[in-house]
Amino acid sequence: MIARNITVRGVVQGVGFRPFIYRLASQHRIKGWVKNTNEAVHIFAQGEEKSLKLFIEDIAAKAPQAANITTIETAIAKPEPFDTFEIQNSENVSEAVTQVSPDIAVCEDCLYDLEHQPHRINYPLINCCHCGPRFSIIENLPYDRPNTSMKEFEMCSICQNEYHNPANRRFHAQPVACNSCGPRYTLFQWNDEQTIQTDDIEMILKIMAAGISKGKIFALKSTGGYNLICDATNENAVSNLRNIKRREGKPFAVMFRNIEVLEEYAYLNENVKQVLGSFRRPIVIIPSKKALASSVSMGFDTIGALLPYMPFHYLLFKHLSTDALVMTSGNLHDEPIIIDDSVALSSWRQKIEGVVAYNRKIVNRIDDSVIMHVENGPDIFIRRARGYVPEPIIVENRNFEGIFAAGAELTGTFAIGKANEIILSQYLGDLKNYENYLFYCQTFENFCRLFRFKPKLAVSDLHPDYHSTLFAKQLGIPLIQVQHHHAHVASAMAEHGIEDTVIGIAWDGTGLGTDEKIWGSEFLICTPQHFERFAHFEYIPLPGGDRVVDEPWRTAIAYCYTFWKEKLFDKDIEFIKTLERSKIFNILTAINKNINSPQSSSAGRLFDAVAVILGLGLRPTFHAELPMRLEAITSKLPSFEPYPFEINNNIISFAATFEEIFNDLKKIDKDYIAKKFHDTLVKAGLEICEKIRYEKGIEKVILTGGTFQNKYLFTNLFNKLIAKKFKVYTHTKIPPNDGGIALGQMYIASSQH
Ligand code: ZN
Ligand code: ZN
Ligand code: FE
16 A cells, blocks of 8 residues: 655646546545645545556546646655545645636536436536636635635535535536526516516526517626627628627627537638637637628628537527527627626616526626637637636746736736746736726736735836836836837747747737837847847838827828828829818828827738728728728739838838839739738748848747738748748737737746846
8 A cells, every 4th residue: 555645736626626536536446535725636645556556647647628737746655544535625725826727618418417407407507517617706716616606606405415426527516506506597678667577597598589580689698798699690680789889890709509500601620610619619710601691790701600608508599590699798899898787787778688697796707719710820819718718828947926917008918927827817908998997907906816916026018108007007016118029029939938039020000119119010039038129111100199090091191101202192092082182281291290190110000001092991990900801802812923122221111012002003903912912021021031040040930919810911921931941939829919918028027037
């Protein structure tokens, strides 16, 4: 008889880990105990040498699906007089924390129970050790029921028996519940005078199905907040939903009944099916095959698809005739997704057909995750949230303890450091919006409590006006400020644990440079500590400053004026003819007198300008719409030659490109111009990389920044660099956009200290 102390770290709590260990122990005739502490799962195991060895091997080999073991440590222990194996009470032993599981989609076994288990027939919040809400309901560690918003629900005797029975799948499943003891759904509707409500689940489903088939809209409380839903094949319903959300042009996500149905509507491959069906259930953007209501995709030939992930979704589809539901965040415009039932009721009362709530509190608000599938390259994260957060990014041999990274502004996300783990917050929205900023502050508080985090060092963007910078400043602890694009590149370095020098191509909409100008087309030579700006696009004034984001025609004028001066009026440019002369002259005056016209090298703005010149719109209805439309029209046919451009002193000028685009406008279709333009940027990127490799011998390249959400640009530059024998690194765990900035800030801060 020998004994071992075993410590298991990783995502090992809230995923059915202790019951799994318990069953494994009885299988191998192991005696001892297992318990959760705030930092890990600890096991005392004793038995025959051979079975103990098998037991330890099986821990890693047979772990539950949502578990993610990072380390298993074993130490020799003295045998003790145990004749059973037991699950002991959880303990708080230090300030270290174990990983918290992300929320997990309902499992197959629970879907079976939904139809067969007498006390859980149609129970819409059914869950077990292997599935159900986790991060969204946790207040504190260790992950035990009293530390979650399930604490208000007392288990009935049947649930209690299951909870305490090691042979049961719900053994120590913290959110375990049933029809008689668990949280319930309620449907709220209203007539002129009063609110009518029912919590009969059959009734709720029938009313919803009938309403949805007539084109009505409902608000439905999901795992991390409310969704607004309607029939995705009913144009009236979808355009009504657009009005209610005040969302003019951004495509809506669609939940499909199942993968077979989705296959009729979109092009799938095994990789996409696997991501869509994983326990994380993100929205995946894929090429569409068959049209839904036209207001769903707004002219784009892709669809943001997801599969049901809550038991309620499955129950609802059983009653529905439609196979596809618009499933969009329940918020107004760009505010945070609503989580509070009373706010939901007051926001949508009489505007929609009904609000479907359940009486369990959402502790951590969390939106759906969004991933863009890339056919000939790695998939790209657009938004990292439900199903992924709060899984940490681990960097071996580093210590991030006590570092708070504030992130950027437009795609608010912060990060906290715990030992060698970086825990990124969920997507928090545009921090210029006050409600989103409050969400940021609240989430910071939640993270400090949950992860026992005490900030000792803060790191923020250089930009003095970012709300994240201001937040970091008011913490009153030492602050490091790092350049935006250095942080972009460092975020990818952190993902891959890169410590040496790389070529960082960081292209995006905006980021403050060290020369006080706006950067966004950077070729940086980077280590985790330092960067040198090697090359960039030439500076163009942005008349009106931030206003160019909503009025990109200003940028287009600035480009034309920079290259052609007053001769721009002699050129027969379509969009210029649609603008009032006086407006244009105001812009020219602003540029000439340098009134609120900061210099910018932003790639995003260049895309804006070209899109305007190609007549794709003057005012976008959502962020980055024009660059997205420019990409969308790009011809799929073989290429013409890219446009000419010039490189002088490592500054890339597109004067010749614009001249040729202008000539082409009269000769060839816009989809070819769009393609030639994209190919021009790819060629410029490649040439600069070759120059750097020739001069400095660096061959690792990182592609990062929001502009690389452009699939055409990304895959072409990626594949061409690889063909030229560069070692190319991109993001696999976080978005290339500003949602990844906090990770890079953290990496830089820990390198400098
Ligand atoms: Zn389950
Ligand atoms: Zn019960
Ligand atoms: Fe950025």
